Amino acid sequence: xxxxxxxxxxxxxxxxxxxxxxxxxxxxxxxxxxxxxxxxxxxxxxxxxxxxxxxxxxxxxxxxxxxxxxxxxxxxxxxxxxxxxxxxxxxxxxxxxxxxxxxxxxxxxxxxxxxxxxxxxxxxxxxxxxxxxxx
Amino acid sequence: xxxxxxxxxxxxxxxxxxxxxxxxxxxxxxxxxxxxxxxxxxxxxxxxxxxxxxxxxxxxxxxxxxxxxxxxxxxxxxxxxxxxxxxxxxxxxxxxxxxxxxxx
Numbered sequence: 097x098x099x100x101x102x103x104x105x106x107x108x109x110x111x112x113x114x115x116x117x118x119x120x121x122x123x124x125x126x127x128x129x130x131x132x133x134x135x136x137x138x139x140x141x142x143x144x145x146x147x148x149x150x151x152x153x154x155x156x157x158x159x160x161x162x163x164x165x166x167x168x169x170x171x172x173x174x175x176x177x178x179x180x181x182x183x184x185x186x187x188x189x190x191x192x193x194x195x196x197x198x199x200x201x202x203x204x205x206x207x208x209x210x211x212x213x214x215x216x217x218x219x220x221x222x223x224x225x226x227x228x229x230x231x
Numbered sequence: 232x233x234x235x236x237x238x239x240x241x242x243x244x245x246x247x248x249x250x251x252x253x254x255x256x257x258x259x260x261x262x263x264x265x266x267x268x269x270x271x272x273x274x275x276x277x278x279x280x281x282x283x284x285x286x287x288x289x290x291x292x293x294x295x296x297x298x299x300x301x302x303x304x305x306x307x308x309x310x311x312x313x314x315x316x317x318x319x320x321x322x323x324x325x326x327x328x329x330x331x332x333x334x335x
Contacts, residue, residue, distance in 0.1 A: 112277055117294050154298045176296055177261070183292040184305070190289060191246060195304040199259070199296045229298075 113183075122174040122207075129170060129180060130209065133216045141208050141219035144195075152200040152229030161192035165213040169194050175204035199229035236330040238318050240310075247310040247334060249281065249289075251303045251318055259295040275323055276301060282317040283310055283334075310334045 116128035126135070144158030159169050165188070171181040176199070184194045192210065200206075200223065207220045235254040240247050253276065260273030275295040281288050288307050310316070312334055319329040 112292050117292075156302075173296065178294055178296065181294050181296045185290045185292075186305070187286070187288045187307070189283070189307040189309045191306040191308070193304075193306050195302070197298040197302045199298055 113180075116180050117178060119180065120178060122172060122179040125172060125179040126207075126209070129183070130211075130216055135209065135216045135218050138210075138217040138219055141210055141217060143206055143208050143219060143221045145206060145221065145223055147222075148224045148226070149200060150226050152202075152225040152227055154197050154229065155200050155223075155225075156195070156197050157206065158195040159193070159208045159210075161210050161217075163192055163210060163212045163214070163217070166190065166192040166210055167213070168211045170209040170211075171196075171198065172207040172209070173198065173200050173204045174207060175202050176200065200225050201228040234330050235328045236318055236320070238316065238330050238332045240316060240332065240334050242310060242312065242334060246306050246308055248306050249304060249316065251279075251281075251301075253279075253301045253303075253320055253328075255299070255301060255320075255322065257295060257297055257299045257301060273323060276320050277323050278321045279303065280319045281305075282315075282319075283307070284314050285317075 119125035140163050142160045149155050166186050168185045170183045172179045181198050203224050205220045205222050209218045237252045239250045255276050258271050258274040262271045264271050279291040289305050314334040317331045321327045
């Protein structure tokens, strides 16, 4: 077990961005993850989520984009204790799509940020939450 | 012990859809155990990697706000039936697990 960190096959990849994941403020989390990058609002991203959520512990979210050469899709929830939820790095073979299930503590904007070879783009959608899911 | 991971694929018109479910508590560190009245320490998957024929096709960095027993789906091109697909996860306690499947 002593050397498990060295043998771990995932440690060779880029470092998990602790500053961004620990940020408690939405703007700080975005700035930590996309330092000094201009983020443009777009309608080319679709956030598939039910607008009213009964149980914030399990919120299915689908992010889609028809943009080409997508490098990453990042999900934020602006009012969560830590707004950065997840990042997905896509290889050139991938389609601009990810689907997962996330926890949302209170009514919030879900913000999807897509990075492509054309720049960094965002789309936001508000959802109502009846029972928070960060317990 | 059975694997913590279920990994399935379906290929249609050259596009492979991957679906995975991982058995994991995804504890936020905010939850209080009803029996002990103590905070359950944070315990969550922070990284997931998918490899197609040994090459990384998708990698995820996760926070504790991914739901318990995480679900992940994505799509990629260029895979053929019988190709190897591997999923590896790692959590904040440095536990890890992986599974290999053949593309369908």
